[in-house]
Amino acid sequence: xxxxxxxxxxxLLFTIGAAGVLIRRNAIVVFMCIELMLNASNxxxxxxxxxxxxxxxxxxxxxxxxxxxxxxxxxxxIIVTIYRSRRSASVDDARLLKL
Amino acid sequence: xxxxxxxxxxxxxxxxxxxxILAPVMVLSALGMxxxxxxxxxALLLAVVMIGLAIFYIANEAPFLGxxxxxxxxxxxxxxxxxxxxxxxxxxSDSLEETIKGQRISAxxxxxxxxxxxxxxxSRAELGRAYAGLELVNxxxxxxxxxxxxxxxYVWAFEVISALLITAALGAMVLAHRERLLPRKSQRELAAxxxxxxxxxxxxxxxxxxxxxxNAVDIPALLPDGSPADSSVSKTIAARGELANPNTFRxxxxxxxxxx
Numbered sequence: 099x100x101x102x103x104x105x106x107x108x109x110l111l112f113t114i115g116a117a118g119v120l121i122r123r124n125a126i127v128v129f130m131c132i133e134l135m136l137n138a139s140n141x142x143x144x145x146x147x148x149x150x151x152x153x154x155x156x157x158x159x160x161x162x163x164x165x166x167x168x169x170x171x172x173x174x175x176i177i178v179t180i181y182r183s184r185r186s187a188s189v190d191d192a193r194l195l196k197l
Numbered sequence: 198x199x200x201x202x203x204x205x206x207x208x209x210x211x212x213x214x215x216x217x218i219l220a221p222v223m224v225l226s227a228l229g230m231x232x233x234x235x236x237x238x239x240a241l242l243l244a245v246v247m248i249g250l251a252i253f254y255i256a257n258e259a260p261f262l263g264x265x266x267x268x269x270x271x272x273x274x275x276x277x278x279x280x281x282x283x284x285x286x287x288x289x290s291d292s293l294e295e296t297i298k299g300q301r302i303s304a305x306x307x308x309x310x311x312x313x314x315x316x317x318x319x320s321r322a323e324l325g326r327a328y329a330g331l332e333l334v335n336x337x338x339x340x341x342x343x344x345x346x347x348x349x350x351y352v353w354a355f356e357v358i359s360a361l362l363i364t365a366a367l368g369a370m371v372l373a374h375r376e377r378l379l380p381r382k383s384q385r386e387l388a389a390x391x392x393x394x395x396x397x398x399x400x401x402x403x404x405x406x407x408x409x410x411x412n413a414v415d416i417p418a419l420l421p422d423g424s425p426a427d428s429s430v431s432k433t434i435a436a437r438g439e440l441a442n443p444n445t446f447r448x449x450x451x452x453x454x455x456x457x
Contacts, residue, residue: 099213100206101328104253105319107220111246113312114227120304123296126236126282130243133274134227137250140266144257151329153342156259157351160343163262163269164358168365170274174281175372182375187285190296 104145111138125177125187129170136166201258203330212256223249236282244275258331261339403429409443416441 111134118131140159147155177187184191200211208216226242226249233239247270255263295301334342347355382390392399403426407418415434417425425443427435434440 099208099216101203101208102319103216103220104257106316107216107223107253109315109319110224110312111227113308113315114224114231116311117304117308118231120308121231121301124236126278126285127230127239130230130239130278133270134230134243134246137247137266137270140262141250141253144254144259144262147259148257148331149324149328151331151334153331153334153346156262156339156343157346159254159259159262160265160347161351161354161358163265164362167269167274168361170277171365171369172372174277175369178281178284179372181285 101145101149105142108138108142108145111135111141123188123190125180125189125192126174128189129173129177133166133170136162136169199332201256201330202332203328206328215252215256219249219252237279240275240278240282243278244271247271247275258335259339261343405429405431411441411443413441415439416443419443 115131115133115135115138118134119128122128122131140162143155143159143162145155147153147159180192181187200209202209223246226245230239230242230246233242247266251263251266251271254260254266331339336342403418405414405418406412406416407429409416409419409425415430417427417440418429420426430440
């Protein structure tokens with residue numbers, strides 16, 4: 099098996115994540131699809147690190163994980179705040195910034 | 198030679214077997230994320246994908262990242278997602294009507310196009326030299342190699358990211374904080390308010406199963422006219438779609454006549 103297969107898998111997962119962001123209406127599911135896209139790019143980083151025999155790709159993946167963790171914390175806090183004021187987690191109901 | 202080493206630009210057979218078993222499972226569960234209706238099921242499918250990715254990291258000579266993936270993603274992040282899902286409610290399933298007409302079909306077509314583009318790009322790309330593998334770099338151990346690079350070349354990025362983490366934690370606290378605008382209502386005030394409002398019955402809601410010949414929690418009580426009272430059953434059970442029909446427990450004519 100060639101190492102390229104990992105890259106194909108990564109591209110597939112990224113595409114599925116992007117499709118999910120466009121299709122789903124629930125803010126939490128949209129958020130999970132963004133996580134999937136970030137994870138898919140991490141897989142590409144790790145594979146490239148192995149292809150090139152350099153550890154830098156793994157470090158980039160590590161930094162991506164930290165940034166994704168921050169993003170999850172802030173994003174979920176925003177979703178909870180919106181849910182409190184609108185009683186709904188649908189992205190369609192959050193069209194206006196003020197109530 | 199260990200199992201992860203690359204021979205003639207090819208991985209060894211065990212890794213290929215691992216890939217071709219795990220990759221379809223991951224792709225299917227990622228696709229399942231898009232089609233299942235309930236957010237909880239999406240979260241569980243995402244957890245499957247993340248565990249699969251952790252295994253692939255370990256197979257790709259990144260054991261540290263594999264462990265971090267399990268601890269941070271399947272441990273912390275998915276926990277947070279499930280926690281928020283419980284806070285928002287299990288009945289927060291997607292509405293199936295489209296806000297923008299034709300959005301769903303164009304999104305699917307667009308994503309398929311992007312997918313084909315990415316994959317054809319990857320299949321045409323060439324590195325131009327043999328795949329190196331990480332045996333040399335990981336000689337002392339993967340964690341040591343990462344630490345050496347992280348605290349020399351990327352030490353500035355490391356510092357910046359620690360500032361980002363603190364900012365995110367503070368931001369989440371500020372966002373989730375709710376300022377109390379009015380003083381907290383006492384129990385006496387709440388009771389008086391409830392009596393004044395006619396929408397909520399003062400005597401309380403009917404218990405599940407009243408007059409329904411079966412007192413399980415998923416059976417709605419019967420009103421004097423024989424119709425089921427939806428307010429008698431917990432909203433969570435109704436959202437799960439586990440309501441039973443009280444008519445199934447109704448006595449038939451024979452029983453009432455005592456003929457048996």
